[in-house]
Amino acid sequence: MIGLGVWQLQRKADKEALIALYERNMAMSSLVSYPELPPVPDAMLYRKSSVVCLEPVRWDPRSGTDRNGGKGFRMIADCRTGAEGPGVLVDVGIGDGFAPPKWTGGIVQGTIVPGPEQPGMIARAMGKASPARAMLVADTPVAGLRPSAVPSADDTPNNHLAYAVQWFLFAAAALVIYILAVRRRLRP
The missing domain is CATH 2.40.50 (OB fold (Dihydrolipoamide Acetyltransferase, E2P))
Structure with a gap:
């Protein structure tokens, strides 16, 4: 899940570059x-x-x-x-x-x-x-x-940061669940 969050952060940078290209294209008059x-x-x-x-x-x-x-x-x-x-x-x-x-x-x-x-x-x-x-x-x-x-170009969605945060939250929730399960198993 952390890998998916990192991947979404990389996609965010790629999408920002694409939107910048679109904005440059819109400014061209030829x-x-x-x-x-x-x-x-x-x-x-x-x-x-x-x-x-x-x-x-x-x-x-x-x-x-x-x-x-x-x-x-x-x-x-x-x-x-x-x-x-x-x-x-x-x-x-x-x-x-x-x-x-x-x-x-x-x-x-x-x-x-x-x-x-x-x-x-x-x-x-x-x-x-x-x-x-x-x-x-x-x-x-x-x-x-x-x-x-x-x-x-402004109509091009770039919601990859939200997706990255979502994956990191899923990873945190899984870690909390894992810790609780291990603590319960270790109890006498």
Whole structure:
């Protein structure tokens, strides 16, 4: 348990470095080429980019927030970008219903963020996780939609210190239980 607590402290430092990288990325103003294949390197997340969506092949409305804090449904288009390949996920804005907008594609400029579907811990541990896709959140929404709130580096959780304290407390509780059990056994 102490080893797990130390491991969580190491992960805390790694996560702090990752958040610092994301913050540096957010401060950069130059556009980067959108990554062709997943997984997207951390150095590309929260950077500005643009893509050409030839046509949306599937819509995935999900709950979300606009830039003013209003609630609605994020309209995420799975766009075809060429003859083959995985395409690109584009958040084109927030609407009030499930109906996708009348958008047929085009050039989209925005911010690269982690996509809505991230592999779970168990799938990653078993080696069965497909690479996580990123998503481009459009700077300018399509007609009839509000601009989606852009996730930031501050949204990245770093609760590893709490996990470390939890493991150290478990170890302390186990030690107290062990001492009490030994004292009881040594009594005549």
